[in-house]
Amino acid sequence: MTVPLFELDEVTSPDGERHRGAVREVTFVHTADWQLGMTRRYLDAESAHAYGAARLEAVERIGALALDAGAEFVVVSGDVFEDHRVSSRIIRRTLDILAGFPAPVYLLPGNHDPFDAAGVYRSRTFAQACPDNVIVLSTPGVHRLRDGVEIVAAPWSHKHPGSDLVDAQVSRLRPGEDIRVVVGHGGTDATSPGDDSALIALARLEASIDAGLVDYVALGDRHSVTQVGRTERVWYAGAHEVTNFDTIEEQPGHALVVTLRRGPAGREVDVTPHRVGQWSFRGITRDVAGAADIEALRAELDAIEDKPRVVVRLGLVGAVTVAESAVLDDLLEEFADRFAAVTRSERDDDLVVIAADGDADDLAVSGYVQEAARELLGLSRSDDAVAAETARDALGLLARLAGTAR
Numbered sequence: 001m002t003v004p005l006f007e008l009d010e011v012t013s014p015d016g017e018r019h020r021g022a023v024r025e026v027t028f029v030h031t032a033d034w035q036l037g038m039t040r041r042y043l044d045a046e047s048a049h050a051y052g053a054a055r056l057e058a059v060e061r062i063g064a065l066a067l068d069a070g071a072e073f074v075v076v077s078g079d080v081f082e083d084h085r086v087s088s089r090i091i092r093r094t095l096d097i098l099a100g101f102p103a104p105v106y107l108l109p110g111n112h113d114p115f116d117a118a119g120v121y122r123s124r125t126f127a128q129a130c131p132d133n134v135i136v137l138s139t140p141g142v143h144r145l146r147d148g149v150e151i152v153a154a155p156w157s158h159k160h161p162g163s164d165l166v167d168a169q170v171s172r173l174r175p176g177e178d179i180r181v182v183v184g185h186g187g188t189d190a191t192s193p194g195d196d197s198a199l200i201a202l203a204r205l206e207a208s209i210d211a212g213l214v215d216y217v218a219l220g221d222r223h224s225v226t227q228v229g230r231t232e233r234v235w236y237a238g239a240h241e242v243t244n245f246d247t248i249e250e251q252p253g254h255a256l257v258v259t260l261r262r263g264p265a266g267r268e269v270d271v272t273p274h275r276v277g278q279w280s281f282r283g284i285t286r287d288v289a290g291a292a293d294i295e296a297l298r299a300e301l302d303a304i305e306d307k308p309r310v311v312v313r314l315g316l317v318g319a320v321t322v323a324e325s326a327v328l329d330d331l332l333e334e335f336a337d338r339f340a341a342v343t344r345s346e347r348d349d350d351l352v353v354i355a356a357d358g359d360a361d362d363l364a365v366s367g368y369v370q371e372a373a374r375e376l377l378g379l380s381r382s383d384d385a386v387a388a389e390t391a392r393d394a395l396g397l398l399a400r401l402a403g404t405a406r
Contacts, residue, residue, distance in 0.1 A: 022148075022177075022263065023261065023262070023263030023264065024148040024149070024177070024178070024179050024261070024262045024263060025179075025259065025260065025261045025262075025263075026072055026148075026149050026179055026181075026259070026260055027069055027070055027071050027072060027257065027258065027259045027260075028071045028072055028073045028074065028075060028103075028181070028257075028258055029062060029065060029066045029069065029071045029073075029074040029075070029255055029256065029257055029258070030075055030077065030216075030218040030235065030237045030255065030256040030257075030258050031062055031074065031075070031076050031077070031237045031240055031255040031256070031276075032076060032077035032078055032079065032110075032185070032218075032219070032220030032221070032236065032237045032238070032239070032240075033077075033078065033079045033110075033220050033221065033222075033223055033237075033238065033239040033240070033243075034055065034058075034059060034076065034079065034080050034081070034239070034240055034241075035055075035079050035080075035081065035082045035112060035239070035243065036055055036056065036059075036080065036081050036082060036086065036090050036094055037052075037081055037082035037083070037085075037086035037087065037090045038052075038055065038082045038243065039052075040311070040341075042311065042313075042341045042343045043311070043340060043341050044341070047308075047311075047340040047341055050308065050309070050340070051279065051340065052090075054241060054277075054278055054279055054309065055240070055241045056090075056093060056094065056097060057278075058240045058241040058253070058276045058277050058278070059094065059097050059098070059240065060097055060100075061276040062074065062101075062240060062255050062276055063097065063098075063100060063101040063102065065255055065257065065274050065276060066101060066102055066103050067102040069257045071102075071103050071257065072103055072104075072145075072146075072149070073103050073104045073105070073106060073145065074101060074103060074104070074105045074106070075105075075106045075108070075151070075181070075183050075218050076105065076106065076107050076108060076220070077108050077110070077183050077184065077185055077218045077219055077220030077221075077236075077237060078108045078109065078110020078111070078112075078113075078156065078184075078185030078186075078220035078221060079110035079111065079112040079113060079185065079220055079221070080094070080107050080110075080113055080120075081094075081112065081113040081120045082112055082113075083112055083113065084113065084116075084118050084119050084120055084123075086120060088123075088125040091120060091123070091125045091126055091129060092125065092129045095126070095129040095130055095131060095134060096129075098131060098133070098134050099131035099133065099134070101133060103133070104133050104134075104135060104145075105133060105134045105135070106135050106136075106137050106143075106151060106153075106183070107121075107134065107135070107136050107137065108137045108153060108154075108155050108183050108184075108185060108220070109121060109136065109137070109138060109155040109156050109157070109185075110156055110185040110186075110220055110221065111156055111159055111185065111186070111221070114155075114156040114157055114158050114159055115136070115138040115155055115156065115157050116157060116158050116159075121136050121138060137151065137153035137155050137183060138155055139153065139155070140153055140154055140155055140165070140168070140169055141153065141169055141172070142169075142173075142180075144178075148177075148178050148179060149178060149179050149181075150178050150179070150180045150181070151180075151181050151182075151183055152169050152170065152173065152180055152181065152182045152183065152214070153169070153183050154166045154168065154169045154182070154183065154184040154185070155185075156185060156186075160198075161198050162197055162198060163197055163198060164197070164198065164199065164200055164201055165184060165185075165186070165198070165200075166182060166184035166186075166200045166205065166217070167200065167201055167204055167205070169182070170182060170204070170205060170208045170213065170214060171204075171208075173208065173213045173214070174213075175211070175212060175213065177262065179215050179260050179262050180213065180214050180215050180216075181215065181216045181217075181218055181260070182205075182214050182216070182217045182218065183218045184200060184217065184218070184219050184220075185219065185220040185221050186198060186199065186200055186219075186221050187199050187200065187221055187222070188200040188201075188202045188205075188219075188228055188234075189201055189202055190202040190228055190229060191222060191226065191228060191236075200219070202228060202229050202234070205217060205229075205234060206229050206230065206231050206234070209231045209233050209234075210231070212267070214233070215233065215260045215262060215267060215269070216233050216234075216235075216258060216260055216269060217233060217234040217235070218235065218237070218258075219234065219235065219236045219237075220236065220237065221236070222236040222238065223238050223239040223243050223244065223248075223249050223252050224236070224238045224239075224249045224250045224251045224252055225237065225238040225251040225252075225254045225256070225273050226238065226251075227271070232269060232271070233269050235256060235258075235271060237254065237255060237256045238251060238252050238253070238254050239252045239253070239277075240253065240254070240255060240276050240277055241253055241276075241277035241278070241279055242277055242279050242280055242281050243281075244281060245281040245282065245283040245311075245313055246280070246281060246282055246283055247283045249281075251273075252277060253275055253276060253277025253278070253279070253280075254273040254274060254275055254276060254277070255273070255274055255276050256271055256272065256273055256274070257271075257272045257274060258270070258271050258272075278306075278309055279309045279310070279311070279340070280306075280309070280310050280311075281310075281311045281313070282304070282310060282311070282312050282313070283313045283315065283345070283348075284297075284300070284301075284312060284313070284314055284315070285314075285315035285316075285317070285345070285348050286300075286314075286315070286316060286317070287317050287318050288316050288317070288318040288319075288320060288328070288351060289318045289319065289320075290320065290324060291324055291327065293318070294320070294324060294327055294328050294331065297316075297328075297331070298331050301331075301335050301339075304339075307335075307338045307339045307340070308338075308339070308340055309340060310339050310340055311339065311340050311341045311342075311343070312335070312339055312341070312342045312343070313342075313343050313344070313345050314332075314342065314343070314344050314345060314349065315344070315345035315347070315348025315349045315350075316328075316344070316349055316350075316351040317348070317349070317350045317351060318350075318351055318352070319351070319352045319353075319354050320351065320352075320353055320354070321353070321354060322353060322354075325353045328351075
């Protein structure tokens, strides 16, 4: 998008001639919230290893994007690492990747990795492995990158700042012709309303943009690509690889290529999201009332592509018989092997198993096994909720062992 905001004033030189200011332009990559070292509790060891590797591979794709875009620098707006306990292996591998980037990389400490005494950036491992092209924005204020381009950094020095770190730096700026990129981390009072004094005040920020003090605000903390406010110059890049389900993160897995121009004709901004992540976490909520719904769910799951990089969280609502529950259990077991993970929602899952009169006869068993099934059927209707649930589970297992589940 191209948004002209104002024209620069003409300047009168000592000889009385009137001149226009020079055109300034810069292209860079804005990314955030890598949280390298993150784990997800619903992933088994194999999938967790693949997920961790994918998060580093997405960083590599950001480097390739910077090369393709001709970016002068890459800025990571906080939370590069999950926390200060991240392994030295992850730190070194990350810095090895960044050493291969075609441009300088500026890392802003965020709430997950603040620049405190116990933090990653002050660790011996980071100091030893940090390449020359990686710069930690640990000092708040203006950092001049080159003639005509400045970064205004608002780093976190600890986890509870108690004030608007971005406003503290922007409020000190004075008018100038340089392109200024503010780099901050945290929620805004527009996206995270509340009384938290650390929230970034959007109105004050936009006033600074209108006044020509700021050209772009590169934010981190929100894991979906999000443009905030009316100026189209305040952006969250979102997490570079998915971290939560699509009911929470609408557009994760991106990095932004940003081009800013400032000159006689006014100011322009162009922001383009690029997909760099490959995983997806999908929430699926469905009503289930019988065999037909179970088969529809099977078809839906089967149609999802790239299953080893997809996590599915199911919210199933309704009622099924014991035999149908056994079919569903088989289905979920099959797809748990095919997907990175299949999990059930604690909030949206409310599937009731009802023991039908014919369930014991449908097991295709005889003798004492059938008698046991009939006894379990009776127990499944007990007023004791725990005993009833245990009996239904036992009937389902018996149905699977008897081979009635398809």
